Amino acid sequence: MSDITQSGPVLAADGRPLKRSLARALRMQKLRALLLIAPLLLFILVTFILPVADMLFRSVENRIVQDTLPRTVEVLADWDPASGQLPEEAAFAALAADLKEAANVKTHTKVAKRLNYENPGLSSVFRKSGRKVKNWDIANDGPFREKLIELNDGWGDVELWRTIKTYSGTFTSGYFLNAVDMRLGAEGPEVRPENERIYNTMLIRTMRMSLIITFSCIMLGYPVAWILANLPTRQANLLMILVLLPFWTSLLVRTSAWKILLQQQGVINDTLVWIGLVDDANRLVLINNELGTIIAMTHILLPFMILPMYSVMQTINPSYLRAAKSLGATDWTAFWRVYFPQTVPGIGAGSILVFILAVGYYITPALVGGTKGTFISNLIAYHISTSGNWGLGAALGAILLAVVLALYWVYDKIVGIDNVKLG
Amino acid sequence: MADASNVDAFVEFERVQKSYDGENLVVKDLNLTMPKGEFLTMLGPSGSGKTTCLMMLAGFETATHGDIRLGGTSINNIPPHKRGIGMVFQNYALFPHMTIAENLSFPLEVRKMGKSEREAKVKRALDMVEMGAFGGRRPSQLSGGQQQRVALARALVFEPELVLMDEPLGALDKQLREKMQFEITHLAHSLGITVVYVTHDQTEALTMSDRVAVFDDGRIQQIAPPDQLYESPDNSFVAQFIGENNTLEGTVKEINNGIALVQLDDGELIDCKPVNVSRPGERTRVSIRPERVEYNKERLQEGVHTLKAEVLEFIYMGDIFRTRLRVAGNDEFIIKTRNAPDQVRLQPGQQIEIGWLPEDCRALDA
Numbered sequence: 001m002s003d004i005t006q007s008g009p010v011l012a013a014d015g016r017p018l019k020r021s022l023a024r025a026l027r028m029q030k031l032r033a034l035l036l037i038a039p040l041l042l043f044i045l046v047t048f049i050l051p052v053a054d055m056l057f058r059s060v061e062n063r064i065v066q067d068t069l070p071r072t073v074e075v076l077a078d079w080d081p082a083s084g085q086l087p088e089e090a091a092f093a094a095l096a097a098d099l100k101e102a103a104n105v106k107t108h109t110k111v112a113k114r115l116n117y118e119n120p121g122l123s124s125v126f127r128k129s130g131r132k133v134k135n136w137d138i139a140n141d142g143p144f145r146e147k148l149i150e151l152n153d154g155w156g157d158v159e160l161w162r163t164i165k166t167y168s169g170t171f172t173s174g175y176f177l178n179a180v181d182m183r184l185g186a187e188g189p190e191v192r193p194e195n196e197r198i199y200n201t202m203l204i205r206t207m208r209m210s211l212i213i214t215f216s217c218i219m220l221g222y223p224v225a226w227i228l229a230n231l232p233t234r235q236a237n238l239l240m241i242l243v244l245l246p247f248w249t250s251l252l253v254r255t256s257a258w259k260i261l262l263q264q265q266g267v268i269n270d271t272l273v274w275i276g277l278v279d280d281a282n283r284l285v286l287i288n289n290e291l292g293t294i295i296a297m298t299h300i301l302l303p304f305m306i307l308p309m310y311s312v313m314q315t316i317n318p319s320y321l322r323a324a325k326s327l328g329a330t331d332w333t334a335f336w337r338v339y340f341p342q343t344v345p346g347i348g349a350g351s352i353l354v355f356i357l358a359v360g361y362y363i364t365p366a367l368v369g370g371t372k373g374t375f376i377s378n379l380i381a382y383h384i385s386t387s388g389n390w391g392l393g394a395a396l397g398a399i400l401l402a403v404v405l406a407l408y409w410v411y412d413k414i415v416g417i418d419n420v421k422l423g
Numbered sequence: 424m425a426d427a428s429n430v431d432a433f434v435e436f437e438r439v440q441k442s443y444d445g446e447n448l449v450v451k452d453l454n455l456t457m458p459k460g461e462f463l464t465m466l467g468p469s470g471s472g473k474t475t476c477l478m479m480l481a482g483f484e485t486a487t488h489g490d491i492r493l494g495g496t497s498i499n500n501i502p503p504h505k506r507g508i509g510m511v512f513q514n515y516a517l518f519p520h521m522t523i524a525e526n527l528s529f530p531l532e533v534r535k536m537g538k539s540e541r542e543a544k545v546k547r548a549l550d551m552v553e554m555g556a557f558g559g560r561r562p563s564q565l566s567g568g569q570q571q572r573v574a575l576a577r578a579l580v581f582e583p584e585l586v587l588m589d590e591p592l593g594a595l596d597k598q599l600r601e602k603m604q605f606e607i608t609h610l611a612h613s614l615g616i617t618v619v620y621v622t623h624d625q626t627e628a629l630t631m632s633d634r635v636a637v638f639d640d641g642r643i644q645q646i647a648p649p650d651q652l653y654e655s656p657d658n659s660f661v662a663q664f665i666g667e668n669n670t671l672e673g674t675v676k677e678i679n680n681g682i683a684l685v686q687l688d689d690g691e692l693i694d695c696k697p698v699n700v701s702r703p704g705e706r707t708r709v710s711i712r713p714e715r716v717e718y719n720k721e722r723l724q725e726g727v728h729t730l731k732a733e734v735l736e737f738i739y740m741g742d743i744f745r746t747r748l749r750v751a752g753n754d755e756f757i758i759k760t761r762n763a764p765d766q767v768r769l770q771p772g773q774q775i776e777i778g779w780l781p782e783d784c785r786a787l788d789a
Contacts, residue, residue: 324529325504326481328504
């Protein structure tokens, strides 16, 4: 056959390379497939990918200082904060000009707010001065150094000028440093004083509690999944409805129910006191702490653990256990050596699901966590909706995302993502 | 026939009954005795109770009533892992997360055997089924036939005296199945193990077994060596189930000297061997094997009753010819003839006369 002996690419009947012919033949099919998923793709792009990208960008974006105080930033470029000296008159003049312009369009409060994140107290200096500077004549009223310091002695502080200079770049690492309890000091990044540290503790607490929740879900879910997989279909369906029932109830309702159950005057404590197991004066603290969050979240996330485990267990032929027993294994050995290893993919899938959900959980910890049982996401929510420090919220979110991806990678290395089965 | 003396009985079922729902008996009054070293096949349609019997013997099902004994001791209350019975499952049940060697090593590990001894035994067992080179592979990397061999080796590696096989060749293609049939019987005989083999494939049962127990409706219909089972079925179920079979219905006219004269429903008379009939006037179903029917007048005995037949269809099957006839109103009467040079090829529409030896024609229950 000449086809076999010829060198070079295999040709189709019309003489074109076979690869190109194949690609052409499949192109139409691929295009049609793409068209089918285009609405979803577009939806995800607009409502998910773009917002996420925008938020991630906010964690490093810092154009506001440059945009609001362009002249000041330019003049300060030549100033060395390490000298300990206040900048020259030119800087004060530039600032006065910038501030007047900003105050006219009321953007000076925004830059004040931004710089206040890095150096608390700065906001009031800007606000108070802005009102006065609005009436100044920049061309004739100089020099401004004494005038500004007289207006607000904050302007005589080298630290203020250093803050402006440090955070004048288009991009900043400030939010990320802040998110790991550090800041940009005079000599580069430095750890914040102990009383200002909070985010690392929160991140570690979030990880630790998520692990505990995941583990509790495994311990509680495994037997349920096993029963589900081994009951006759009719009873299994009934049990499955019970497992899925929480999905059909509002998350808020379920969480509030836990409040009623767990609080010190709640059902559980009342019962224990009534039985006499617990003294009325020493009622158990079951809520508004870590324990409350763990109990409520284990309950809420349990179905996410049971379902993947169940679907894996369902595919395990009962003849494996029989084979193990016929080969001489006791019930326990048969379970541990033969059945359990085959369910590991289900445990893995459930654990990833539960852990990732837990790490980002927000409503339940906010409601039952008190101060000791809140998660990093509660802080993110605080920064996004209350403090307005979107940059810091975004940085915290980005770190959370990175940690989850890293764990996912580690998991892939150890267990192998191919081993994860959701059904 | 079942051995009545319990002296060399190795496996015994005594009046065993099994019900799953408390309303219907899946196994009804089962009695069975097997000597050591026998290859016994339980054959029957699905739902006939054969697998249930095997599971009771293995210990995965408990008998509702009756006694199951192994080597003289009752095993009703012994859990499966203490019975020491090897078992080959229908889907092989090789543990997917272990390599082949680990699969074989498993029964030895749970018996707390030392490592070097384990390795030697695993190697020997794998070599025995010609799978020595595959110890490091996973079951999913093997073909169906190879998995089958490994399953067999795993059931034998801990040297059980009794091995149960639950339709082990069901998933293999025809050629491989025939090869494995031979290998399994060969292995069983050379190792001297006792085998209980469950299948619904009658060819498999006939070619492999020392004895075959035909199950239907929760009872053993007949237990006999293959040739006896084929040539002298005890009842019409066995006759129908084992091999191809022609049936004609009629009434017994008289029984003389071990020969029954049967009047078929269209009035014709034939000679039969009475099996389940004892007196004139009884309804009977006459059974005759397709290859025992003769239409060459020269080969028929003098004075034998013959029947008129019309050829409906001639099928060339290579080694044999299969001819469909209309006999006594039955359109599905089949005869098989060997493809020999002097063999006549019957033409559709041809009128012939057929006959047979009276002992080949068995008058069974109606």
